[in-house]
Amino acid sequence: xxxxxxxxxxxxxxxxxxxxxxxxxxxxxxxxxxxxxxxxxxxxxxxxxxxxxxxxxxxxxxxxxxxxxxxxxxxxxxxxxxxxxxxxxxxxxxxxxxxxxxxxxxxxxxxxxxxxxxxxxxxxxxxxxxxxxxxxxxxxxxxxxxxxxxxxxxxxxxxxxxxxxxxxxxxxxxxxxxxxxxxxxxxxxxxxxxxxxxxxxxxxxxxxxxxxxxxxxxxxxxxxxxxxxxxxxxxx
Amino acid sequence: xxxxxxxxxxxxxxxxxxxxxxxxxxxxxxxxxxxxxxxxxxxxxxxxxxxxxxxxxxxxxxxxxxxxxxxxxxxxxxxxxxxxxxxxxxxxxxxxx
Numbered sequence: 001x002x003x004x005x006x007x008x009x010x011x012x013x014x015x016x017x018x019x020x021x022x023x024x025x026x027x028x029x030x031x032x033x034x035x036x037x038x039x040x041x042x043x044x045x046x047x048x049x050x051x052x053x054x055x056x057x058x059x060x061x062x063x064x065x066x067x068x069x070x071x072x073x074x075x076x077x078x079x080x081x082x083x084x085x086x087x088x089x090x091x092x093x094x095x096x097x098x099x100x101x102x103x104x105x106x107x108x109x110x111x112x113x114x115x116x117x118x119x120x121x122x123x124x125x126x127x128x129x130x131x132x133x134x135x136x137x138x139x140x141x142x143x144x145x146x147x148x149x150x151x152x153x154x155x156x157x158x159x160x161x162x163x164x165x166x167x168x169x170x171x172x173x174x175x176x177x178x179x180x181x182x183x184x185x186x187x188x189x190x191x192x193x194x195x196x197x198x199x200x201x202x203x204x205x206x207x208x209x210x211x212x213x214x215x216x217x218x219x220x221x222x223x224x225x226x227x228x229x230x231x232x233x234x235x236x
Numbered sequence: 237x238x239x240x241x242x243x244x245x246x247x248x249x250x251x252x253x254x255x256x257x258x259x260x261x262x263x264x265x266x267x268x269x270x271x272x273x274x275x276x277x278x279x280x281x282x283x284x285x286x287x288x289x290x291x292x293x294x295x296x297x298x299x300x301x302x303x304x305x306x307x308x309x310x311x312x313x314x315x316x317x318x319x320x321x322x323x324x325x326x327x328x329x330x331x332x333x
Contacts, residue, residue, distance in 0.1 A: 031301060038308045038309060042309075045316050046312070082260045092294070231264070
């Protein structure tokens, strides 16, 4: 079949160098990558879901103690960090758009600003952790949460053992979230270097799209962590 | 990716961005109000609206060309709902708790 050989060769010469031979076209390759990332994110949803479930059970049991412990966390820092992450999600979609429309400067700037915002988030997180260390609110031998009033119940004090459960959940959930941020920073550093070398084109920018999915997911986790950890019974 | 709005999705991105910032302000404000038993539901509703906006528009689920992607997203949420829903119905209906 000389004809089909000719077509095959023609195909080999034409297709984009980033198109792997087991995919029919770039669209299929992109969809496969995106689907794979979503399956990974599904496992991440279950992973964080277990922590949220533990949180809900203890919050139901020890609501007053959780409210008192939550009130000791700096709400302004948490709200600022929420805004920082939302800004970084915007720069991520701008990076994807810049790659799709071949805007090199915007692409590099968006990736760089995303990393800066990620570092800002971790810095603010560090300030918050420092406060908790200074106040002896870190679970462990030197933990102390005595004479902390339960919001809305004057004269009633939170049980330190129950407050310690809140802070354990606080540190595990925000700590694992911060770990995801650090991994995200590594991914974006790699994306930035690859973009610098001009690897991404309107035809091929899947890594930015996939890295972006990861970053947005970490943002979504924070969108839930912020009200659940920082805003329990703030009005009282 | 999005042939429907190939001209420029920028307007949509910025609209979602400002909606997310407004939602953050709203959730902080709502936390300072005494809504009785509704403080937590209001906070979670705002969070869910924000998360949905991020997923649909920033993560392109709305314009996903592959239906399988949407199936995975819905499937993941379904299993999360099973995890949280069934656990909490158990704890909420135990006579000793």
